[in-house]
Amino acid sequence: MDVYQEYKSKCCTADQAVQVVKDGDWVDYGMSCAYPTALDKALARRHSDLKDIKVRNAISCHAVAILEADPENRTFTYNLWHCSGIDRKYLDAGRAYHEPMLFRDCGSYYRRGFAPVDVAMITVAPMDKHGNFSFGLTNGCTQEMLDAAETIIVEVNPNMPVVFGMGSDHIHVSKVQAIVESQEAVSLAPNREPSxxxxxxxxxxxxxxxxxxxxxxxxxxxxxxxxxxxxxxxxxxxxxxxxxxxxxxxxxxxxxxxxxxxxxxxxxxxxxxxxxxxxxxxxxxxxxxxxxxxxxxxxxxxxxxxxxxxxxxxxxxxxxxxxxxxxxxxxxxxxxxxxxxxxxxxxxxxxxxxxxxxxxxxxxxxxxxxxxxxxxxxxxxxxxxxxxxxxxxxxxxxxxxxxxxxxxxxxxxxxxxxxxxxxxxxxxxxxxxxxxxxxxxxxxx
Incomplete structure (x- = not known):
């Protein structure tokens, strides 16, 4: 099977992809601009039939669908390596929790088994002819998170730029379990004018x-x-x-x-x-x-x-x-x-x-x-x-x-x-x- 056939065989809708999430799972979202917006919305639509889902992320750039759909946090617990202004609103309301870390050590928590991952969901750039998806704007500790995951879902978005890396900058189609095509806007950071x-x-x-x-x-x-x-x-x-x-x-x-x-x-x-x-x-x-x-x-x-x-x-x-x-x-x-x-x-x-x-x-x-x-x-x-x-x-x-x-x-x-x-x-x-x-x-x- 060539990479394009493999790609096609793994394509599904966001709603189909999130069916893999089961009660008690730890779900990791790609941090900051790798946030899987379409998959987040699809997972939010399952709030009434799931229990005790722990979601881990960092630096949310827009409203978090799972929290908006579950205002009393009956289903979802949102955990943050690092916090944005949007995240602060959830923290202030007691609806999100911080996970302290030094960024240089963050990947090691995944490698050493301290941060379990049942399902990983990240936004990536479109596949190249070799079957690779660029991580684009977020390298961070993405590779360590994916290595720890039992199941990997990629949200392929043409709005994500292809960024060359020193390492840990892409994933091959053979290593993902599901592919969701998306046109969601990639997160933008407000450019604050200096005072x-x-x-x-x-x-x-x-x-x-x-x-x-x-x-x-x-x-x-x-x-x-x-x-x-x-x-x-x-x-x-x-x-x-x-x-x-x-x-x-x-x-x-x-x-x-x-x-x-x-x-x-x-x-x-x-x-x-x-x-x-x-x-x-x-x-x-x-x-x-x-x-x-x-x-x-x-x-x-x-x-x-x-x-x-x-x-x-x-x-x-x-x-x-x-x-x-x-x-x-x-x-x-x-x-x-x-x-x-x-x-x-x-x-x-x-x-x-x-x-x-x-x-x-x-x-x-x-x-x-x-x-x-x-x-x-x-x-x-x-x-x-x-x-x-x-x-x-x-x-x-x-x-x-x-x-x-x-x-x-x-x-x-x-x-x-x-x-x-x-x-x-x-x-x-x-x-x-x-x-x-x-x-x-x-x-x-």
């Missing part, structure tokens, strides 16, 4: 950048602001090595800033593990030999990052305390996102020759009542999840400046962080530091 504070934070980071660096950017207004600064600057010969590729990188490619020519390995190739962004970004990636996808266990491995001289990592956080502990995933006990790759890149960037990691946040926030609250706290006491421990605290950035915490004593950290806090909050922070015995009498502010 005035985002722009100021970006301006504070920019002086640390220079020609030939390899850059890892997160997603959001601040990375977009920094991308604009770089695109309009004289910087050149930048490299890309990132867990998540967003439109900020597209701007840098279009401006000719990213060449990847100075990277010590994978020269001429930008490397990412997951991509989320605009349709224009996805079109840019389709069959583009300048960019490679790679598994998360490689991209986020500190040993990989260590070998990239002049590596610069820039990510966002939610809050920090005067000891240098950093929270990037919860506000008190309210879950916001996840550890993701932050600690991976903080660790790797520090180990790289001339490497630097920056964690950025607004110095304060204003609540619905108009009351200002500092994002630099005396100490964490409300259940906030510590993402980066104080022993690895890197360069901290607000709109008021940059504080390099590496090697500093507790009193030095307190002084450095208070110096970049909102001016209205500094006096109270000093009093707290004094009470916590981390304020030296000769400190200046």
């Amino acid at each position: 005035a504070i985002d722009k100021q934070i970006a301006e504070n980071i920019f002086p640390y950048l220079h020609d030939g660096i390899t850059l890892q950017l997160g997603i959001g207004g601040m990375p977009n602001a920094l991308g604009i600064l770089i695109a309009e600057s004289d910087l050149k010969d930048l490299g890309m090595h990132t867990e998540l590729m967003s439109d900020g990188y597209l701007d840098l490619y279009k401006a000719g800033k990213i060449t990847n020519d100075k990277k010590p390995f994978q020269r001429g190739k930008g490397v990412f593990s997951i991509c989320m962004g605009s349709k224009e970004l996805y079109e840019f990636l389709d069959h583009n030999q300048d960019v490679l996808s790679a598994p998360m266990h490689y991209v986020n491995n500190p040993e990989t990052i260590r070998q990239l001289d002049d590596f610069i990592s820039i990510n966002s956080c939610i809050a920090a305390d005067l000891y240098g502990q950093v929270c990037s995933e919860s506000a008190g006990t309210r879950h916001i996102s996840g550890t993701g790759g932050q600690l991976d890149f903080v660790t790797g960037a520090y180990a790289a020759d001339h490497g630097k990691a920056f964690l950025a946040m607004p110095s304060s926030r204003v609540d619905k009542k108009g009351v200002r609250h500092s994002n630099i706290l005396p100490k964490f006491t409300a259940g906030d999840i510590i993402t980066t421990p104080r022993t690895q605290a890197p360069y901290m950035v607000t709109e008021y400046g940059v504080a390099n915490l590496s090697g500093l004593a507790t009193w030095q950290r307190a002084e450095a962080l208070i110096n970049i806090a909102h001016p209205d909050m500094r006096e109270d922070l000093i009093k707290a530091a004094e009470a916590q015995r981390i304020w030296r009498r000769s400190n200046k502010i």
Whole structure:
């Protein structure tokens, strides 16, 4: 049987494909843009005849059909490696649950049997003449998840770009049990416009950048602001090595800033593990030999990052305390996102020759009542999840400046962080530091 005959023999409707799911199963969806939208809808239609179905995913980009069809969660339990804004709504309502992890280790949970998979469902690009389906925008830990699965269903979508990879970037038709053809829109990530504070934070980071660096950017207004600064600057010969590729990188490619020519390995190739962004970004990636996808266990491995001289990592956080502990995933006990790759890149960037990691946040926030609250706290006491421990605290950035915490004593950290806090909050922070015995009498502010 040739690959086209095999393809045809395995084709079925989404409703037919999800009949394989049985009571008590663990079902894994392809994370972020590999989300199997048609299969999710079909599984939702079975909510009344199934029991105790656990679904695992990460970074939902639109409403989750199984949860919308099962508002009391009688059938489906939704579990998340990492959380989007949409996921936060489900978490806030007690309708979804977080699975803590470091992204570099996520695949190992599947390999070691800690994350069982009865049925895997992922969106892929159309089959090539060799019988291969490209994973497209999501490499991540897809291969490990599929290797652990008892049954594999692919949702073939012509809207998914073909992306070349270093490995673990495709699956052959012989290894799938069912094929569903789909025309669903591939998920897009909203491109947040930078705020005035985002722009100021970006301006504070920019002086640390220079020609030939390899850059890892997160997603959001601040990375977009920094991308604009770089695109309009004289910087050149930048490299890309990132867990998540967003439109900020597209701007840098279009401006000719990213060449990847100075990277010590994978020269001429930008490397990412997951991509989320605009349709224009996805079109840019389709069959583009300048960019490679790679598994998360490689991209986020500190040993990989260590070998990239002049590596610069820039990510966002939610809050920090005067000891240098950093929270990037919860506000008190309210879950916001996840550890993701932050600690991976903080660790790797520090180990790289001339490497630097920056964690950025607004110095304060204003609540619905108009009351200002500092994002630099005396100490964490409300259940906030510590993402980066104080022993690895890197360069901290607000709109008021940059504080390099590496090697500093507790009193030095307190002084450095208070110096970049909102001016209205500094006096109270000093009093707290004094009470916590981390304020030296000769400190200046």
